[in-house]
Amino acid sequence: MNCEQTRKTILVLDDGPDPDLEDQVNRHLEGCEDCRRFRRQLHQAWEALDGAPVLEPSADFNRRVWQRIEARRESPAAGLWRSIWPVSRMPLAGWAALLVLAMAGGFLAYQVHRQSPPAAVQFTAGDLQDSQMLLELDTLMSVDETEFLNTFQEWDLSRDSAPAEEEAPAASPGQNKPDPVPGSQNMSRLATRAFSA
């Protein structure tokens, strides 16, 4: 057993007796002054702890303990609150972080809220007119349009779009040809506008 092993074993032997280990240590110590000194100093240091000062409790120790307990009894709500919300446990940095988060959240919420809601749809006179026309178109379409187109002719859109004054002379005099379908001319105008849109 060398010096290092011996010193480790000296520490282990303090934990509990072991005759075999003790024999080995003693054999080493017989010829090693350094390790003998090590063991002596180690035991002296341990025994030195006996010299630590000993305090006596103050006369009102118990009373002060009970004062604390009574204070808690008088304000149980505070204790309950503390157990639910460990205010005292949260360091200042935690509170600061919480405050910053709350402020950031508030700012974001404000920004989102500040953006005005989508503007109400403003209908112009043109929109209203278009709407009116679409309604009329829908009414006219209730007649089977396809049949109507096949029966007569292809639509001449350019003619339909001509001014009313020019259209009138084109009709044969005395032949006041009735509109085959009531409002069909009006419908063609509507269709022209619709397709050209």
Next chain:
Amino acid sequence: MDADALLMQKVKDGDDRAFDLLINRYKKPLINFVYRMVHDPALAEELAQEVFFRVYLARHRYTPSARFSTWLFTVATNTTLKHLRKSKRWVREAELSGDSGDGGGALDRLGAVSGEGAFEAVEREELGILVRQALGQLPEKEKVALTLRKYEDCSYQEIAEIMRCSVAAIKTHIHRGKLRLREILLRMERRLDPAASQRQV
């Protein structure tokens, strides 16, 4: 069930006198245990009161499966270490000032203090200062383990329960603590009397 556990059972049942008995039984070892950590008598007493207060508040959680003293010192260790970490009031003792006057080494004087001499009071006071300074320089785990072992006569198993670590870890803390204590006292000795330490070397 041991006597302390019976008393604690009464405390749980609302008998405050039983708690007073427990305070009387443990206040001195508890104050001294805390004092060896904080090195401040007033603070030690205040923290010891805090420990009893916490124990009382937690009385309903006590189960007799653990010894009352183990539980008490667990609360005491946690309370003290929490305070130390919070306030960072680690007592790194200052250099020893002044000459011891008798020329003896610190360890020799510590070893010789059991013999009563004419200057017993002075010796005892000096010894107290030296030990307090030496303990103050130990790392916290070594200090707690050594204190529980030395002053409270706790077994390794009990210390392991109090410090919530393995028995092997406790042995390591105590071995290292002893080695460190020896080193600290030797350093003090060299400062007090360089000639004496040279003679030893």
